Amino acid sequence: MKRSLFLLVLLAVLLNRPALGIEVPSCVEGQSNGRTVLLFVASVQTYWSEYKTVYESFCANGYEVHVVSGGEGPATSYGDNIQNLATTGPGGYDGFTASFASASGQVWDAAWNAPAAIPVHAAVVDIPNMDDYDALAIVGGEGILDYRYDNVYPNLQTQEAAAHLNTLAIMAVEAGKPVGGQCHGATPLAFFRVPGTEGAGPDGLGTSVLAGRYATGYHLGTSTQDAYTILDVNYNDVDRAIVDGPDPGQYAGLNVPYSDLFVTARDWIPQTGLHFTRTLMNMMETYPAPVTAAEPLAVVVLGGDEVYHYQNLGYTAADEDTILEVLNDPVDEYHINAQFIACPPNGMIDANLLTTTDVIFVFCHNTFSQAMQNQIVNFADNGGGVVGVHHAIYNHGNNKMPLVSMFGAELPATATLNNPNSIIFLEGAGLLNINIGHFVSTHGMPSDISVAYTDALPIPNPSAGGGYFGFTFPGPDELYPGITFNNGVEFGRGANQIERLFGNNTIIEGGDDSGELTTSGWVKRFDSDQNGVGGRVVYLQPGETPGVTFADETYRHLVKNAVLFAAESEVLLPDPDPGPDSVQAIFFDDFATAGSLANYTDAFPGSHQGLSVDDTTGTLNYVQNANLSWYAGGTSTFLSRSVAGNFIVEAEILTHAPGDIEALPTDIFRVAGLLARSQSVGDDWLFPAIGASQTGLGAQTLNTDNGTSYLNPNLIAGVYQGRVRLCRVGDAFSAYVSTDSGQNWQALPFNGSAIRSDMGEAVDIGIASNAYLAGSDVGVQVGHFAVAVPTDVQDCTAIIDNAVSPEPDPGPGPVVSLNHVYRNDFASQADLATLADLNPASYANLVVDEASQTLSYVQLADNAWWAGGTSAFLSTTVNGDFVASLDLSVYAEGNPAAVPTGNWRLFGLLVRDSANAGDWFYTSLGAGADALLGAHAVSTDEFQSTLNTIGGGATAGELRLCRIGQEFRSYISTDAGANWTQLFFPGSGINASFSGTVEVGIASNAYGPGPNVQGDISLFQIAQPQSFGECLLPIE
Incomplete structure (x- = not known):
C-alpha cells in the first residue's frame, strides 16, 4: 500500500505551536509549511552573518524557527557587515540576494546586514526533547566553542547547556531528524557522543558520532582539523557542505537506515549559509518517513x-x-x-x-x-x-x-x-x-x-x-x-x-x-x-x-x-486559506414533492424500476436493474441535467439491498454516484460512486475516454452511504466523498486522466448507478441533489448553501456548433483567390473540380516542411484563437485508389507565425518514415524541427488544428467528426513566442527524392473557439 507524506500544510492552529508554552513570534514571511527548526546560538560571540542568513532563510521558506542559547536573554553577535562578506562569495552581494529571492520568493532586507543583538526565545536546558522540532541547527562564531561536549567549560551554565545540547542531538538522530552546524558551529557535532560508549574517546566522554566519517568546518588554521583528528573524524576542507554520519547500528532507537543525518558547513560566507539551510531543508522535506524505510x-x-x-x-x-x-x-x-x-x-x-x-x-x-x-x-x-x-x-x-x-x-x-x-x-x-x-x-x-x-x-x-x-x-x-x-x-x-x-x-x-x-x-x-x-x-x-x-x-x-x-x-493539501466557507447553490433539490422528477432527463429508463419521490422522507428512490453498468461502452441509469463551465455537483446517496433500506447491497459493483458525460461524445464520462465495489463495500471511480474505461476500485473501504461530489474547474475534474454530512471530504482519485479537455464546455451531470453483470439488483436512495459554481479547486469541498441563487443567464444555451469565419468549399476556380500561394514551384496540376467541389494538386518530390525547408502552402491569416478544419484524402499520384508510397509524402494543415517564419506547427496524413501510413505531427521552433509519428493507417479524414492562447493542439477524425483522436505535438504544443496573427492553411510534403504524392481537399474552414473543448464542435 502507498505511504502518504503530508508535505505542505497542517491546520493553522498547529502551524504556530510554540514549544513547551514558549511565546515565540512567528518569523514566517511566506506560507508556513508546518515544520519547526530549533536553532542554537552561543550566548556571546555568535557570528552575525551565520545566524542572520540561516534564520532568515528558514523563515522565508516557511519554517518556524525557535532560537535557544546557553541562557535566557539576548545573545551578542560580532562580525563584518553581510554585504561586505557576500562580495567575497560566488556571485557577490547581488548573487547572494538573487539566490535568496530565487530560493524563497522573498526579498533580502538590507537592514539585516549590520550586526545586532539576537533575540533568544529560551534557554536550551528548558527544551526537554525534540518532539516539537524537525531539525537542530547550530551556527558559529568563536563563542560556540565553549559548548563542545568536552569537559572544558567557562562556567556551570555552559556545562549544563553543552550536555543538554548533546542529549538533544542524539534524540534528533534517533528520530531520523537532521542536525547541522556551520563554520565553528560544526565542531560541536564532532563532540556529540554515541550513547553507551562512555569511557571511550580522548576525554572518556564517549566515541564521536562522526568517528570514521567526514565533516567540514572552520578552515583557517588547523584548529578544526586538530580537534577532528583527536576524535577520529575525517576533515574535508574543500566542500562547503558535507552530509555524513552517524552509523545507524550505534543507536538502538534509530530504526531507519539513514547514515546521513549530520550536516557540517565550512565557512561564514552568506552564500554558504544559504547552501547550509537548503541542505537541511532538503533533508527535512525529502527523507522518507521511518515507516517507509522499515517496511x-x-x-x-x-x-x-x-x-x-x-x-x-x-x-x-x-x-x-x-x-x-x-x-x-x-x-x-x-x-x-x-x-x-x-x-x-x-x-x-x-x-x-x-x-x-x-x-x-x-x-x-x-x-x-x-x-x-x-x-x-x-x-x-x-x-x-x-x-x-x-x-x-x-x-x-x-x-x-x-x-x-x-x-x-x-x-x-x-x-x-x-x-x-x-x-x-x-x-x-x-x-x-x-x-x-x-x-x-x-x-x-x-x-x-x-x-x-x-x-x-x-x-x-x-x-x-x-x-x-x-x-x-x-x-x-x-x-x-x-x-x-x-x-x-x-x-x-x-x-x-x-x-x-x-x-x-x-x-x-x-x-x-x-x-x-x-x-x-x-x-x-x-x-x-x-x-x-x-x-x-x-x-x-x-x-x-x-x-x-x-x-x-x-x-x-x-x-x-x-x-x-x-x-x-x-x-498536496490546499493553502491554509480555504477560500469561502460556502458556495451558493444554483440548483438544489430536496425531493419534497413528486414534481422533482421533472427536473431531470431520464436518459435510460429501461435500466431501472420503481423510480419515485417519497415526499414524507424527502428522498428519490429506485432499483437499479442487474446486468447494466457504466463501463467501457455500456450505459445504465442516468438522471441528468445540463450545465456549462465550472460546476460542483453533490448528492446524498444510500445504496442498499432492493426492498430493504436497512440491508447492505450484495454482489460486486453495485454502486451509485454522480456522473458527468460529454454531450458530443457519449463514451466520454467520469463517475465517482459508493456501494458494493470490487472486493466489498467502498468508494470507487470510473473514468472513460472514447469507450476505454479506467477503474479505481476499493478507494475507501466500508462506504455505502454518504455524500458524493464531482467538481470541474477548467478542464480538471475531481471527486470526493464525505461520511459526516459534508464536514470532511476525502478525495477519490481517478485511474484515468482527470484533465478532460475532450468533455466540452457543456456536459450532462446527474445521478447514475451500476449493477455489473448478472446477479442481484441494487436499491438507490438519494436525499438531495445540488449544483454550485466554484471559482477554483479549493471551492470543490466548500459547503453548498442551499439558499438557491438564480442560475446564471445561460444566454443562447450551450455552444453546440461554431460559426465559420472563413470557409472554402472549392465550388469554383475563383475560390483559390482567397488563399495566398507561398511556393507554387513546389507542386503541379493545381485544379478545382467544380463538379465534385474538390481542390486537387500534386506535391513534387524533394520539397518538405522540415527544419529550414518549405513546400506547398495555400494559406490565409487569422488573429487570436482559432480552429482550422480540413477534409482531405492522400494517395499515389494519379491513382486515388492507391495509397501514397515513399517516405514523408503528406498533406495536412500548417500554422506559421506571421512574424517569424521559423516557428510553425504541422499536422498531416499520408506516408511517413518507412512509408508508414497514418497521422504525423511536426513542431518547429526557430527552424529546429521535431517529429511525432502517430501512425494508424489513415490516408483520408478530417484534420483539425486549434490554438487557445499559446498552446496548439491537433486532432483527426475518420468518421465524419463523430469521434476525435488527439495528435500530440512533440513536447507540450506550447510556443509562447508565437505572435497573435498567424498564417494557417493547406500544406504538403514530399521529402527527398522519390515519387510525388497527390491530395484532394473538399473543405477548408476556420472558426474561433473559446476553449479546446469547442475545437471539436461542428463548424457551420
Whole structure:
C-alpha cells in the first residue's frame, strides 16, 4: 500500500505551536509549511552573518524557527557587515540576494546586514526533547566553542547547556531528524557522543558520532582539523557542505537506515549559509518517513527490449536481470521485492498487481503500448511512485508521449549514436550532485575530498561556484547530451515542477552544450489532475552498462534511494486559506414533492424500476436493474441535467439491498454516484460512486475516454452511504466523498486522466448507478441533489448553501456548433483567390473540380516542411484563437485508389507565425518514415524541427488544428467528426513566442527524392473557439 507524506500544510492552529508554552513570534514571511527548526546560538560571540542568513532563510521558506542559547536573554553577535562578506562569495552581494529571492520568493532586507543583538526565545536546558522540532541547527562564531561536549567549560551554565545540547542531538538522530552546524558551529557535532560508549574517546566522554566519517568546518588554521583528528573524524576542507554520519547500528532507537543525518558547513560566507539551510531543508522535506524505510517495498520492473550498441568496446547492455539483481540484493539495508514485466508493443499491467505495487521502475528502450504508458501515468497521478532510468525517456518512434509528458523531458527519436549533440559513449562520465541534502542524491553518497569538484559550473543552484558540488558517481556510460526538457516545463520544488538533482562534469567536444550537462537526474512531484493527491517521479540518466554503471556500489545505492523516495505519495493539501466557507447553490433539490422528477432527463429508463419521490422522507428512490453498468461502452441509469463551465455537483446517496433500506447491497459493483458525460461524445464520462465495489463495500471511480474505461476500485473501504461530489474547474475534474454530512471530504482519485479537455464546455451531470453483470439488483436512495459554481479547486469541498441563487443567464444555451469565419468549399476556380500561394514551384496540376467541389494538386518530390525547408502552402491569416478544419484524402499520384508510397509524402494543415517564419506547427496524413501510413505531427521552433509519428493507417479524414492562447493542439477524425483522436505535438504544443496573427492553411510534403504524392481537399474552414473543448464542435 502507498505511504502518504503530508508535505505542505497542517491546520493553522498547529502551524504556530510554540514549544513547551514558549511565546515565540512567528518569523514566517511566506506560507508556513508546518515544520519547526530549533536553532542554537552561543550566548556571546555568535557570528552575525551565520545566524542572520540561516534564520532568515528558514523563515522565508516557511519554517518556524525557535532560537535557544546557553541562557535566557539576548545573545551578542560580532562580525563584518553581510554585504561586505557576500562580495567575497560566488556571485557577490547581488548573487547572494538573487539566490535568496530565487530560493524563497522573498526579498533580502538590507537592514539585516549590520550586526545586532539576537533575540533568544529560551534557554536550551528548558527544551526537554525534540518532539516539537524537525531539525537542530547550530551556527558559529568563536563563542560556540565553549559548548563542545568536552569537559572544558567557562562556567556551570555552559556545562549544563553543552550536555543538554548533546542529549538533544542524539534524540534528533534517533528520530531520523537532521542536525547541522556551520563554520565553528560544526565542531560541536564532532563532540556529540554515541550513547553507551562512555569511557571511550580522548576525554572518556564517549566515541564521536562522526568517528570514521567526514565533516567540514572552520578552515583557517588547523584548529578544526586538530580537534577532528583527536576524535577520529575525517576533515574535508574543500566542500562547503558535507552530509555524513552517524552509523545507524550505534543507536538502538534509530530504526531507519539513514547514515546521513549530520550536516557540517565550512565557512561564514552568506552564500554558504544559504547552501547550509537548503541542505537541511532538503533533508527535512525529502527523507522518507521511518515507516517507509522499515517496511518492504513492492516494485514492478518494466524492460526486456534492450539494444546492444557497444559490444565492440567490450560492454554488454544492462537488462531486466541487471535491474532485478540490484533491487533485490539482500546485502543492504533496503527491503525491496522487485518483479519483472516485459514491455510489449501491446498490453497492460494487471490492474490487481498495481493495487499492491509501491513503485514502477521503467527501463523500456523501445515503444510499448500507449495503454500501459497511460497506466503508469495514472499510477503516478494517484500516488504511486515511478522511477525511470536511462532510455526510459528515449522517445522511440515518437510513441512515448505519455511518459515524456510525465517525466517532463525526452531524448528525441531523432537522436543518433556517436553524435555529440545526442548520444555519446565515453570513459570519464561523472555525476555532479547539484542538490545536496535531497535523499536521492545524498543518502549513502561519498563525502571524501577525492570526489570533490571545485570548478564553477553554469548549473542552477542556490550558490554557484567552487565547493558547492561533488562527484557522486564516476564511470563509463552512455550519455544523452540530446535530452531536452518539454516546452513550458517549470523548474522548482512545487507540484508538477522539475527539481534537478544531478549535472554532469563532461565537456562534449563538438557539442553545443555550454560544458556541463544539466539533465543527468531529477525528481518531480506529479499531480496531473491537480486534485491534491499525487506521486513522485524520478529520472536517472546513467544506465547502459551492467559491468560498470550498475556494478558501482555508489550508483546501485543511488538507484535504491530513488525507489525508496518514490515509494511515498504526495498529499498536496490546499493553502491554509480555504477560500469561502460556502458556495451558493444554483440548483438544489430536496425531493419534497413528486414534481422533482421533472427536473431531470431520464436518459435510460429501461435500466431501472420503481423510480419515485417519497415526499414524507424527502428522498428519490429506485432499483437499479442487474446486468447494466457504466463501463467501457455500456450505459445504465442516468438522471441528468445540463450545465456549462465550472460546476460542483453533490448528492446524498444510500445504496442498499432492493426492498430493504436497512440491508447492505450484495454482489460486486453495485454502486451509485454522480456522473458527468460529454454531450458530443457519449463514451466520454467520469463517475465517482459508493456501494458494493470490487472486493466489498467502498468508494470507487470510473473514468472513460472514447469507450476505454479506467477503474479505481476499493478507494475507501466500508462506504455505502454518504455524500458524493464531482467538481470541474477548467478542464480538471475531481471527486470526493464525505461520511459526516459534508464536514470532511476525502478525495477519490481517478485511474484515468482527470484533465478532460475532450468533455466540452457543456456536459450532462446527474445521478447514475451500476449493477455489473448478472446477479442481484441494487436499491438507490438519494436525499438531495445540488449544483454550485466554484471559482477554483479549493471551492470543490466548500459547503453548498442551499439558499438557491438564480442560475446564471445561460444566454443562447450551450455552444453546440461554431460559426465559420472563413470557409472554402472549392465550388469554383475563383475560390483559390482567397488563399495566398507561398511556393507554387513546389507542386503541379493545381485544379478545382467544380463538379465534385474538390481542390486537387500534386506535391513534387524533394520539397518538405522540415527544419529550414518549405513546400506547398495555400494559406490565409487569422488573429487570436482559432480552429482550422480540413477534409482531405492522400494517395499515389494519379491513382486515388492507391495509397501514397515513399517516405514523408503528406498533406495536412500548417500554422506559421506571421512574424517569424521559423516557428510553425504541422499536422498531416499520408506516408511517413518507412512509408508508414497514418497521422504525423511536426513542431518547429526557430527552424529546429521535431517529429511525432502517430501512425494508424489513415490516408483520408478530417484534420483539425486549434490554438487557445499559446498552446496548439491537433486532432483527426475518420468518421465524419463523430469521434476525435488527439495528435500530440512533440513536447507540450506550447510556443509562447508565437505572435497573435498567424498564417494557417493547406500544406504538403514530399521529402527527398522519390515519387510525388497527390491530395484532394473538399473543405477548408476556420472558426474561433473559446476553449479546446469547442475545437471539436461542428463548424457551420
